[in-house]
Amino acid sequence: MKSMTKPILQALAGEVPSRTPIWLMRQAGRYLPEYRELRTKARDFLNFCYTPEMATEATLQPIRRFGFDAAIIFSDILVIPDALGQPVRFEPGIGPKLEALTGRAGIDALTPGRAAEFLAPVYEALRQTRAALPDETALIGFAGAPWTLAAYMIEGSGSRDYQTARKFALMQPEAFETLIGILEDAIAAHLIRQIDAGAEVVQLFDSWAGALPAYGVSRWSLGPIGRIADAVKAAHPQARVIAFPRGADSFLTQFAAHPSIDAVSLGQAIPPSRLAEVRQAGATPQGNLDPVALIAGGAILDAEIDGILAAGAGGAHVFNLGHGITPETPIAHVEQLVARVRGAR
Amino acid sequence: MKSMTKPILQALAGEVPSRTPIWLMRQAGRYLPEYRELRTKARDFLNFCYTPEMATEATLQPIRRFGFDAAIIFSDILVIPDALGQPVRFEPGIGPKLEALTGRAGIDALTPGRAAEFLAPVYEALRQTRAALPDETALIGFAGAPWTLAAYMIEGSGSRDYQTARKFALMQPEAFETLIGILEDAIAAHLIRQIDAGAEVVQLFDSWAGALPAYGVSRWSLGPIGRIADAVKAAHPQARVIAFPRGADSFLTQFAAHPSIDAVSLGQAIPPSRLAEVRQAGATPQGNLDPVALIAGGAILDAEIDGILAAGAGGAHVFNLGHGITPETPIAHVEQLVARVRGAR
Numbered sequence: 037m038k039s040m041t042k043p044i045l046q047a048l049a050g051e052v053p054s055r056t057p058i059w060l061m062r063q064a065g066r067y068l069p070e071y072r073e074l075r076t077k078a079r080d081f082l083n084f085c086y087t088p089e090m091a092t093e094a095t096l097q098p099i100r101r102f103g104f105d106a107a108i109i110f111s112d113i114l115v116i117p118d119a120l121g122q123p124v125r126f127e128p129g130i131g132p133k134l135e136a137l138t139g140r141a142g143i144d145a146l147t148p149g150r151a152a153e154f155l156a157p158v159y160e161a162l163r164q165t166r167a168a169l170p171d172e173t174a175l176i177g178f179a180g181a182p183w184t185l186a187a188y189m190i191e192g193s194g195s196r197d198y199q200t201a202r203k204f205a206l207m208q209p210e211a212f213e214t215l216i217g218i219l220e221d222a223i224a225a226h227l228i229r230q231i232d233a234g235a236e237v238v239q240l241f242d243s244w245a246g247a248l249p250a251y252g253v254s255r256w257s258l259g260p261i262g263r264i265a266d267a268v269k270a271a272h273p274q275a276r277v278i279a280f281p282r283g284a285d286s287f288l289t290q291f292a293a294h295p296s297i298d299a300v301s302l303g304q305a306i307p308p309s310r311l312a313e314v315r316q317a318g319a320t321p322q323g324n325l326d327p328v329a330l331i332a333g334g335a336i337l338d339a340e341i342d343g344i345l346a347a348g349a350g351g352a353h354v355f356n357l358g359h360g361i362t363p364e365t366p367i368a369h370v371e372q373l374v375a376r377v378r379g380a381r
Numbered sequence: 382m383k384s385m386t387k388p389i390l391q392a393l394a395g396e397v398p399s400r401t402p403i404w405l406m407r408q409a410g411r412y413l414p415e416y417r418e419l420r421t422k423a424r425d426f427l428n429f430c431y432t433p434e435m436a437t438e439a440t441l442q443p444i445r446r447f448g449f450d451a452a453i454i455f456s457d458i459l460v461i462p463d464a465l466g467q468p469v470r471f472e473p474g475i476g477p478k479l480e481a482l483t484g485r486a487g488i489d490a491l492t493p494g495r496a497a498e499f500l501a502p503v504y505e506a507l508r509q510t511r512a513a514l515p516d517e518t519a520l521i522g523f524a525g526a527p528w529t530l531a532a533y534m535i536e537g538s539g540s541r542d543y544q545t546a547r548k549f550a551l552m553q554p555e556a557f558e559t560l561i562g563i564l565e566d567a568i569a570a571h572l573i574r575q576i577d578a579g580a581e582v583v584q585l586f587d588s589w590a591g592a593l594p595a596y597g598v599s600r601w602s603l604g605p606i607g608r609i610a611d612a613v614k615a616a617h618p619q620a621r622v623i624a625f626p627r628g629a630d631s632f633l634t635q636f637a638a639h640p641s642i643d644a645v646s647l648g649q650a651i652p653p654s655r656l657a658e659v660r661q662a663g664a665t666p667q668g669n670l671d672p673v674a675l676i677a678g679g680a681i682l683d684a685e686i687d688g689i690l691a692a693g694a695g696g697a698h699v700f701n702l703g704h705g706i707t708p709e710t711p712i713a714h715v716e717q718l719v720a721r722v723r724g725a726r
Contacts, residue, residue, distance in 0.1 A: 194541070196539070196541055199673060199707070202671075202673045203673055203676060203677070206673055206674065206676075206677040206681055207676075207677055246591070246628070246650060248650065249649040249650060249671035249673065249674070249703070250649060250650055250651060250652040250653065250669075250671075251671070251685065251688070253650075253652075283591070283628070283650070284650070285630035285631050285650075286630050286650065286651055286652055286655060287652075304594040304595060305591060305593065305594060305595055305598075305628070305629070305630075305631065306595060306631055307595040307598075307631055307632075308595065310631060324595075326547075326594035326595075326596070328544060328547045328548055328551055328594065329551065329594070331548060331551075331552075332548070332551040332552055336551055340596065343596070358594070362544070
C-alpha cells in the first residue's frame with residue numbers, strides 16, 4: 037500500500053520509520069506571517085475555521101514552508117460544543133468563552149443531531165487539503181477529548197485548576213456521565229467523518245487531563261478516549277489514533293496499552309527516558325520538545341533535539357513538541373529543528 | 382526522646398507510626414469561621430502574617446477544632462521575595478502581585494542581608510505557637526522552593542504556564558542561576574531559623590514544578606531543594622524535611638531518593654499505588670486526598686480516604702490532601718475525614 041511508505045504511518049504502525057517523522061502541534065498558526073495575513077480576512081476565529089478555503093490554506097502553509105511529514109487540519113477543539121448548540125466565541129487576548137453549563141437542563145438542551153451538518157465545512161476543508169497535499173504528506177484530523185471539552189463547557193472558559201468542573205463531576209455524577217456520553221458519541225462521529233474526508237490519523241487532545249485526580253483519569257479520560265478509539269477503529273480499521281492525555285503523567289503506560297490507541301503524545305515534562313516505556317507498553321511515543329527551547333534556539337535547542345532523538349532512536353517515534361508552538365517562535369528556529377531531525381539519519 | 386513518640390515524627394523517620402498522622406495543607410484558613418473573623422482585624426494579608434499574635438492564633442485554630450497531628454505555621458511562601466526587597470501585595474479575588482523582575486538589575490537590587498530581621502515576626506509566631514501547642518502536636522515550618530518563588534518574581538503574579546519565567550531561565554541563564562542561588566540561601570536560612578524557633582519539620586512547596594520541562598526539574602527543582610535540605614540537616618540533623626514538587630510526577634522517586642529529603646508530598650493526580658514507590662525509593666509518602674472529594678463529602682469521601690489508607694497501610698505514611706483545602710469545604714467533612722483516619726486502626 038502506497039500510503040504505508042509515509043514515515044509517520046510507519047511509525048504509528050509501530051515500525052522503525054525510514055526517517056524520523058516530524059510535525060508540530062499548532063504548526064499552522066500565528067508564528068507564520070502568511071497565517072497572520074490570512075487571518076485578517078475572516079470575521080472571527082470560528083468563522084475562519086468554518087470557511088473551508090481559509091482552513092485549507094492555513095493547513096497547507098506550514099507544509100509549503102517546512103515540508104512536515106503531516107498536515108493537521110486547521111480547526112479547534114471547541115467546534116464540538118459549538119456544534120452541540122453551546123455557542124463558543126473567542127475573545128482576543130482572553131480566550132474562549134461559553135455560556136457555562138450548570139446542570140442537567142443545559143445538557144438536555146444540547147443538539148447532537150445537528151453536529152454533522154454544522155461541521156460540514158470542517159470535512160470540506162479536509163477534502164480540499166487532501167487534494168492539495170503532496171503524496172508523501174499525511175493528513176491528521178483531531179478533536180478534544182470528552183473531559184477537556186466538558187471542562188470548558190462547565191467552566192465557560194479556560195481555568196487554572198478546573199475545580200468547578202471537577203466538583204460538577206463528583207456532585208452531579210449522573211448529569212456529568214450523561215455529558216461525557218454525549219461528547220463521546222459526538223467526538224467519535226466527528227473523527228470518523230474526518231477520516232471519511234481524507235484524514236489518515238486522528239489525535240485526541242485531553243489538554244486538561246492533568247487537572248484530574250487519579251481516580252478520575254480512568255473514568256473520565258482513559259475510559260472515554262479508549263471507547264472513542266475503539267469506535268474509530270471499528271469504522272476505519274486502517275486509521276491511526278494518537279492520544280494526548282496532557283499532564284496525566286502517572287498513566288502514560290495505561291494509555292499506551294490500550295489496543296485501539298496507536299500513539300501517545302508526551303508533554304515536555306516527560307523525561308525522554310520514558311519514550312521507551314511508552315513503546316514497551318504498546319504505543320508509539322510522540323514528542324516531546326519543550327516549546328520554550330524552540331523559542332530559545334541555538335545550542336540549547338540543538339541539545340534538546342539531540343536528547344529526544346537519542347531516546348527515540350532504534351524504534352517507532354514521531355517527533356513533535358510537548359505542547360503547541362507559541363506565536364513568538366522565530367521561523368529560523370523551526371527551520372533549524374526540521375533540518376536537525378532530518379539530518380539525524 | 383519524648384518528641385519521637387509523636388506519630389508524624391515516627392512516620393517521617395520512616396517508621397510505622399502508632400497511628401496514621403494527619404494534617405492538611407492550608408488547614409488554617411478561610412474554611413474556618415473563626416479564621417474569617419480573625420482575618421477582619423488585619424489591614425492586609427501580609428500584615429496578618431507578620432503579626433505574631435494573629436499568625437499564632439490562626440495556626441492554633443484548626444488544632445483546637447480537629448486535633449491534627451501537626452500545626453503548620455500560618456504564613457505565606459511569598460514572604461521570601463517580600464523580605465528580599467521585592468514587595469508583594471495580595472489583591473483580593475486576584476492573588477499576589479509583585480513588580481516583575483526582568484533581568485540582572487532587579488536581581489542585583491535584592492537585599493538578602495535584611496531577610497532575617499524582616500522575617501523576625503514569623504519566628505516569633507513559631508515561638509508563641511510552640512509554647513501554646515499540646516505536647517503531642519508537631520510544629521511545621523515551610524517555605525516556597527526556589528523555582529516557584531523565581532516564577533512569581535519573574536512573572537509578577539501567578540500564571541497558567543509560567544512561560545515568561547521559563548523563557549527567562551533559558552534565555553538569561555546566568556541571571557536566572559544567580560536568582561536561584563540567592564533564593565536557595567535565603568530559603569535555607571529561613572527554614573533553619575524556623576527550626577531554631579521551634580519547628581520540628583519543614584516543608585518545601587514547589588507548587589509550579591509541574592510547569593518545568595523535564596530537563597529543568599533536576600536543575601531548578603530537585604537540585605536546589607536537595608541543597609536546601611542538606612543545609613537544613615547540617616544545621617539541625619534531627620529536623621525532618623518534606624518536599625512537595627507538585628506536578629513533577631515523573632520525578633517522585635528521584636526526590637524520594639535524596640538522602641536529606643525525608644518525605645515527598647503527593648498531589649491528587651498521583652494514584653495511591655505510587656505511595657509504595659516513594660517509600661521504596663527512600664522517603665515517606667504524604668498525601669494525597671483530592672480536595673474536591675473533601676468538598677463532596679459522604680460516601681465519595683469515605684471511599685477515597687479508604688483507598689489512600691489502604692495504599693499507605695503497613696508502612697510510614699502521613700495523611701494529607703493533594704493540594705490546599707478550599708474555602709468552601711464544609712467543616713463537617715473535615716470532621717468526617719479525621720474520624721475516619723483515626724478510626725482506621
